[in-house]
Amino acid sequence: MPKPIPTQQLIDSLLKGDRLALARAISRVEDDAEDAARIVQAVFAHTGKAHLVGITGAPGTGKSTLVSALVESYRASGLTVGVLAVDPTSPFSGGALLGDRVRMTGHSGDAGVFIRSMATRRGIGGLAKASAAALLLLDAAGFDRILVETVGAGQAEVEIASVADTVVVVEAPGMGDEVQAIKAGLLEIADIFAVNKADRKGAARTVAALEMMLETGGASAQTILHHGQRLEMGAAASETEAAGGWSIPVLKTVAISGGGVGQLRDALEGHRAWLGESGALAAGERKRLDHMLQTLVQAELLARMERALSPELRRNLVEKMQGRQIDPYSAAADLVKKL
Amino acid sequence: MPKPIPTQQLIDSLLKGDRLALARAISRVEDDAEDAARIVQAVFAHTGKAHLVGITGAPGTGKSTLVSALVESYRASGLTVGVLAVDPTSPFSGGALLGDRVRMTGHSGDAGVFIRSMATRRGIGGLAKASAAALLLLDAAGFDRILVETVGAGQAEVEIASVADTVVVVEAPGMGDEVQAIKAGLLEIADIFAVNKADRKGAARTVAALEMMLETGGASAQTILHHGQRLEMGAAASETEAAGGWSIPVLKTVAISGGGVGQLRDALEGHRAWLGESGALAAGERKRLDHMLQTLVQAELLARMERALSPELRRNLVEKMQGRQIDPYSAAADLVKKL
Missing domain, CATH: 1.20.5 (Single alpha-helices involved in coiled-coils or other helix-helix interfaces)
Structure with missing residues (x-):
């Protein structure tokens, strides 16, 4: 066993962007180690710079491949990227399915990329607490863009909407009727739709269906739905609307060959710029910090219950x-x- | 607005199997009404008779159609059936996608069938609390079989394993690689696999893949995985193992035409008989009640937090x-x- 790095040294190294220190620090928040709180407390002042991008969608849409292609695209434009693959699907085995696949895709020699996966380990709220803290650590370590990948459908999407500045919902052609129904929920959190595997039969129909769904929502209903999660904070919602709505693009990608990935990156940068201009970025951060506060208080209460x-x-x-x-x-x- | 039924009258009518009273009682636990606890308290002594069957699987596998076909099959053999469709995918809109579809399938004139859907309304734990209570109400109202349908993947599966005696995991041919990966999690909760849409290309391969996964798990590893959720209670796990393991069948169904649905019903009855003989039924009930206890305590603590x-x-x-x-x-x- 390697000797544990002292907490202060870990913090100092992490803030200089040291990868090993970052990896160890994430492990400590994941394990809820004794110095986890101290680490987050120490680095918190250095957070708030990264663009946090959530990427979600049903199994089989090719999310992981798209994440990998997006990392490549960001790197080509000189940006550093952190990836957190959150897997809430394997609560018993504690496996981290997503991360293993992401790791295989060839960024391992690049110091400008850091990839980490995280699976459900503890009871209710444990993963939410650990992933929120891990995002702060990645941010403090200086990554320009942070991608949070999670497998849909369900509660996971709510979580991703709560931790990201921008949410990409990934679809694929021919996923069956039930997927259409679920889109009602995804519509509410998507800032950008990516129809991946767009070289397959039915891609045009999937794009058209999504566009119709966005249109029939109507301009105002769309804004309300789209910013549904932000409406919880009154001020945030009105700021967003005052600055004019964001028009949700539906993009085609073929992640495996890189097709359309540049356009997706452009759309992400466009949304980031819009967030800054409209005031939605600050409102989103308040929403995120409020959510993290709730998560931490809940986790503490539940831990007390377990002990009692x-x-x-x-x-x-x-x-x-x-x-x-x-x-x-x-x-x-x-x-x-x-x- | 109809005049509210007084609580005691509601309880008496529900215990006689009155459908309207049951519907109202479920609404009261769902809304966390003032008399919700009193209703559950009063009917609890009359619960524990129904066979609780959980049905889960990824979007697009045809779960809802299978549930409907299974209801028909149970009815043909003279059994009454309650269906609870739990939809954790639409937290913002509060819609109940599954239920709407189930309702359309033509059981509406049959007094031996009761169908109800439930979607996420409140924060963390709210749906779990309401659905656990609704199952007790359906049980107390005298239904022989209760089907709990939920859309996978994710936390929903853990929940279904915690509330059901028997879990059916529904698969379909050609759902992509990622689905295979997720099966690792589903393997841990399945008592029966149903490969639905088995008239489609690739069905034999899906069956073979599942069977191989079950075999390579090995007999003992399989039992451990399979009863993973029950291992939390030491006594339960050893009782189960002492009585000999349950061999997880992989069945083919074509829900839309009713193909294979009789065999699925037989397998469910077989599992129910096995549960009774092995002692796993009582152990499962303890597990379920323990889970409900935790859910209620958590919900209460979180409600206090919200108020404070x-x-x-x-x-x-x-x-x-x-x-x-x-x-x-x-x-x-x-x-x-x-x-």
Whole structure:
């Protein structure tokens, strides 16, 4: 086992952009190590510079390949890129499926790219807490662009909308009817749509369907839906609208050959510029920090609950419940009283 | 507006199997109404009889059609069926995509079938709490079989494994590589695999791939993986293993024409019988009640947090965070101290 790097040295090295220090620091927030809070506290003043891009979509759309192509495109224009692949799909094994694939794609010799994957390890809220902290660390280490990749569908999309400045939703041709239905949810978080595998049959139809969905939403409904997550903060929403809406582009990409990836990068840079001009960037950051605050408070409360509930007490209550001597609501009230 | 039914009358009617009372009672737990806890408390003694079947899988596999065909098959053998379609994919709009489709499939005139959909409405834990309570209500109303349908992938699968006696994972041919990867997670919760749309090209290959995955897991690894969620309770796992493992079948179905659906129903009944003989049924119920207890305690703690955090206090902290005057961890610690 390598000797652990002292916390202060880790912090100093990370702020200089040292990759090993960054990797270790992420591990410490992931493991909820004793010095995790101190590390985040120390680097927080150096965050807020990176453009945070969320990339999500259903399985089979080729998200990982697109992320890899996008990294290449950013690198070609001289920008450094951090990638966080968040995998909420394997809670039991703790595997990190996305990251393994991303890692294989040939950026391993490039100091301007840092790739990390993260899977569900703990209970509710654990992944959200660790990934929010990891994004701060990547930001503080000086990466210009940070890509957060997550597999849809479900709660993961909500999370990505909460941590990113800009959200790319990836679609692919011919994914079946049910996918269409789910788009209703994705529509609400997408800043950019990428129809990947656009050389396949049905790509034009998928693009047309998305464009129709965006149009039929109508200009104002679209803005409301699109910024649904920002409406939670009244001020943010009005700032955004005052500056004029963002028109959501539907782009075609063929990630495997790099087709359309330059245009996607341009659209991302365009959205970033729009965010800055419209005031939405600052509003989005407030939203993100508020979300992180909630996540941390929740995680702390749940951790306290775990510590307070002795296994015996819990087992005892469960047995009573099974015997129908006590109902779940009364059992829960009992436990809450004991906290 | 119809006059609200008094709580006691609602409870009495629900226990007699009255559909309207059941529908109203589910709405009250969903809305977290004042009498929600009282209703669940009153009916809890009458629960524990239904076979709870979870049905999950990626978008596009035809889950909803399969659920509908399965309902028909159960009805043909004289069993009553409750269906709860849980949709965690549309947190913003509160829409209930699955339910709308299920409802259209022609069981509406049958008193032996009750279909309800439920979408994410509140924050973290809200859907889990409401759906666990709704299952108890369906059980108390006397349905023989209860199907819980949820769209994968992600956290939803963990939830379904926590609330069901038996989990069916639905696959379909030709869903791409990434789906294969996700199966690693699904393998851990499946009691039965259904390869739906089995009349399509590639069905045999999908079946073979799943069977190989089950075999290469090896008999003991398979049992461990398969009962991964039950290992959390030591007693449950050993009981299950002592009685001999369940061999996970991979079945072909063509839900739209009813092909293979009888065999799926037989496999479900077979698993139910196995659960009873092996002691896994009682262990599973303990696991489920323990999970519900945790869900309720978490929901209560989070609700308290929401009430305790004034918007001003939160806004104030977020502004300080944005100005880098305070970091998220210190801000969260501040808030927790105030609770």
